[in-house]
Amino acid sequence: MSLVMKTLSDHILDIIQNSIRAGATLIEVMVEENKIDDICTLQIIDNGCGMDKKTMEQATNPFFTTRKTRKVGLGLSLLKQNAEMANGKFTIYSEVNKGTTIEASFQFSNVDRPELGDIWNTLYLTMQGNENLELIYEHKTNKNSFKFSSAEIKSNVEGVSMQQTEIRTAIIDFIKNNIKDIQ
Amino acid sequence: MPKITSLADLKRIKEEVQSKIKLRENSDNPEHLVQVKVGMATCGIASGAKEIMKYFVEELEQQAVDAVVTQTGCMGYCYAEPTVEVILPNNDPVGFGRINKRKAEEIIDTYIKKGKLIDGIIPITFKTIDE
Numbered sequence: 001m002s003l004v005m006k007t008l009s010d011h012i013l014d015i016i017q018n019s020i021r022a023g024a025t026l027i028e029v030m031v032e033e034n035k036i037d038d039i040c041t042l043q044i045i046d047n048g049c050g051m052d053k054k055t056m057e058q059a060t061n062p063f064f065t066t067r068k069t070r071k072v073g074l075g076l077s078l079l080k081q082n083a084e085m086a087n088g089k090f091t092i093y094s095e096v097n098k099g100t101t102i103e104a105s106f107q108f109s110n111v112d113r114p115e116l117g118d119i120w121n122t123l124y125l126t127m128q129g130n131e132n133l134e135l136i137y138e139h140k141t142n143k144n145s146f147k148f149s150s151a152e153i154k155s156n157v158e159g160v161s162m163q164q165t166e167i168r169t170a171i172i173d174f175i176k177n178n179i180k181d182i183q
Numbered sequence: 184m185p186k187i188t189s190l191a192d193l194k195r196i197k198e199e200v201q202s203k204i205k206l207r208e209n210s211d212n213p214e215h216l217v218q219v220k221v222g223m224a225t226c227g228i229a230s231g232a233k234e235i236m237k238y239f240v241e242e243l244e245q246q247a248v249d250a251v252v253t254q255t256g257c258m259g260y261c262y263a264e265p266t267v268e269v270i271l272p273n274n275d276p277v278g279f280g281r282i283n284k285r286k287a288e289e290i291i292d293t294y295i296k297k298g299k300l301i302d303g304i305i306p307i308t309f310k311t312i313d314e
Contacts, residue, residue, distance in 0.1 A: 014228050069259030075225040129254030156194040163244050170196040173187040
């Protein structure tokens with residue numbers, strides 16, 4: 001297995017899985033591409049079970065995991081490493097029974113900044129694969145911002161499966177076109 | 184086709200599709216559906232699980248298989264990622280490892296459509312995770 005997290009989208013997909021495992025029913029993802037201030041930030045807020053202080057301190061330790069199926073937990077440590085490599089920062093804030101917020105920043109012009117990647121696929125697959133999850137996504141650039149929620153999408157395609165080819169393509173295009181428009 | 188940029192566009196597409204297809208009732212009784220769960224933890228993602236999930240969604244839809252594709256966590260077979268768990272109606276879950284598009288195609292053609300087992304099954308000890 002080659003361990004690569006190539007893009008910001010891969011990290012987002014990964015962190016969302018953490019939130020889901022923590023029992024989150026609402027996840028807010030925010031990406032800001034700020035070329036003027038030369039910074040790219042990612043913020044993910046969930047309403048999952050949260051962590052106590054001791055667990056939180058261990059969260060970015062690659063040899064720490066709460067899973068019973070394996071002994072390592074690389075997700076957050078990889079994000080932290082990628083942020084720091086790109087002259088950015090990684091912070092985590094968590095409160096038991098309230099939820100967890102993670103924030104990662106990258107210097108926009110840094111060669112080591114992971115590219116955004118196919119965020120539209122990440123968001124579509126997250127909505128498709130987790131029926132009861134409410135997902136809110138916001139994308140900001142110097143030009144404008146774009147925000148949607150999975151509830152809005154679902155209510156507009158109600159009655160047809162999200163897997164249905166035309167619907168799948170339309171949802172992915174909706175996200176992709178709106179992000180491309182403000183980039 | 185005009186560019187899709189608003190929720191209203193989404194709704195329009197949905198209405199077009201709805202008038203064309205017969206409504207499926209399967210979402211209300213998932214026990215009659217084929218379930219495909221793609222391992223989407225760090226190990227899965229790093230090995231390309233996202234592309235595999237997208238492939239299953241696309242292919243099963245294209246081949247008109249009544250299936251629902253969802254995500255699952257790490258099953259502890261990180262060495263064999265990407266992994267998928269397939270549950271045929273009234274059958275025990277079967278886990279497959281080292282999935283690429285060719286393998287995914289084989290799973291759809293041979294296991295899902297014909298019910299025949301193929302190579303690449305993750306051991307008998309395999310248990311679905313329930314977190």
